[in-house]
Amino acid sequence: MITVENVSKSFAGKGSAVTALRDVSLRIPAGAMYGVVGPAGSGKSTLARCVALDERPDRGTVRLDGLDTATLQGRRLREARRQVGVVTARPELHNERTVAGNVAVPLEQLGLDAPQRRERVGTLLDLVGLARGAALRPSELTEGQRRRIAVARALATGAPVLLADDATGAIAEEETGGVLQALDRARAELGVTVLLTTQEAGIARRVCDDLAVLERGALVESGSLLGLLSDPTSRTAQALLPAIETTRAQSARYERSVDVVLVGFAAIGSLLPEAGSRFGVEVATIGGGVTRVGETPVAHFRLGLRGERSDVALAWISERGGHVTHTARGPQGVAA
Numbered sequence: 001m002i003t004v005e006n007v008s009k010s011f012a013g014k015g016s017a018v019t020a021l022r023d024v025s026l027r028i029p030a031g032a033m034y035g036v037v038g039p040a041g042s043g044k045s046t047l048a049r050c051v052a053l054d055e056r057p058d059r060g061t062v063r064l065d066g067l068d069t070a071t072l073q074g075r076r077l078r079e080a081r082r083q084v085g086v087v088t089a090r091p092e093l094h095n096e097r098t099v100a101g102n103v104a105v106p107l108e109q110l111g112l113d114a115p116q117r118r119e120r121v122g123t124l125l126d127l128v129g130l131a132r133g134a135a136l137r138p139s140e141l142t143e144g145q146r147r148r149i150a151v152a153r154a155l156a157t158g159a160p161v162l163l164a165d166d167a168t169g170a171i172a173e174e175e176t177g178g179v180l181q182a183l184d185r186a187r188a189e190l191g192v193t194v195l196l197t198t199q200e201a202g203i204a205r206r207v208c209d210d211l212a213v214l215e216r217g218a219l220v221e222s223g224s225l226l227g228l229l230s231d232p233t234s235r236t237a238q239a240l241l242p243a244i245e246t247t248r249a250q251s252a253r254y255e256r257s258v259d260v261v262l263v264g265f266a267a268i269g270s271l272l273p274e275a276g277s278r279f280g281v282e283v284a285t286i287g288g289g290v291t292r293v294g295e296t297p298v299a300h301f302r303l304g305l306r307g308e309r310s311d312v313a314l315a316w317i318s319e320r321g322g323h324v325t326h327t328a329r330g331p332q333g334v335a336a
């Protein structure tokens with residue numbers, strides 16, 4: 001468990017100081033894939049550097065498994081830093097060494113002998129999908145593959161936390177999946193806690209369980225990704241849920257219209273038709289669509305309803321986990 005407790009951090013700027021983090025608190029459970037999302041300059045890297053103990057907060061503290069890191073110095077600080085492997089968007093690789101040689105660097109520093117290094121490097125290159133590239137030079141690989149070397153190197157010493165600070169930044173779209181898969185396998189197969197910062201909520205949507213959104217150094221929302229998506233007013237939902245575009249004419253064919261978020265195959269497949277037949281109400285999908293969070297489908301639909309018991313049908317949908325938002329009714333009982 002990583003806890004960030006009321007962390008604030010400012011830097012001297014030209015003239016006035018720049019506040020990079022304002023009283024940020026987070027709880028990152030052990031073994032989670034946790035996303036920190038926000039626009040450029042919102043404080044993601046500063047938060048990442050505070051968690052990696054490369055930066056000291058002005059106020060507040062970071063706890064790694066309960067250890068208060070605020071006052072650590074010298075050897076104890078170095079030991080705590082070794083708990084966190086770091087990958088950035090600009091990993092420095094040694095081009096005079098092979099891919100395997102790069103991953104072996106931290107193991108050489110630890111004093112592992114050659115057979116132990118070979119075994120560990122082989123396992124890690126396999127984990128990041130580069131087992132066949134071991135003898136190549138980093139310059140012979142794509143940028144996405146170089147990021148995966150950096151992931152393997154960051155995991156080499158067995159750090160329980162992996163900090164991927166914009167690790168998918170500035171690589172080709174088709175290579176993003178490979179980097180995300182490497183991070184996901186680190187979590188799933190090594191039990192590593194992964195903190196992933198990115199400007200794109202869509203990147204976090206593909207792999208993260210939990211999310212924090214930063215804006216101008218402040219935490220604006222945090223929680224499970226599915227929980228945040230269930231609230232259509234959250235920033236995360238607004239960024240990730242399919243947009244609803246319906247015309248007035250489409251809505252006008254029904255007595256009322258509502259928006260609904262449904263999570264999971266079962267809810268999306270059966271809740272609406274079942275509500276319709278159970279309560280004798282016509283329930284039609286007149287807008288929206290389905291997206292995916294990891295493996296889970298999430299629907300954001302506008303529904304048109306007709307029938308006396310539409311209120312009861314909607315209450316029934318809500319009781320079964322559907323998140324219903326009532327849109328304003330127009331003068332003829334039509335959604336505005």
Ligand SMILES: Nc1ncnc2c1ncn2[C@@H]1O[C@H](COP(=O)(O)OP(=O)(O)OP(=O)(O)O)[C@@H](O)[C@H]1O
Pocket residue numbers: 011012013018019020038039040041042043044045046047166199
């Ligand atoms: N070492 C530093 N010295 C001065 N200002 C800094 C320093 N590090 C960060 N800042 C400032 O703090 C604010 C937050 O920066 P930070 O790099 O944490 O944001 P970010 O969300 O990671 O941005 P990006 O997505 O562009 O990487 C910015 O205004 C930045 O200019």
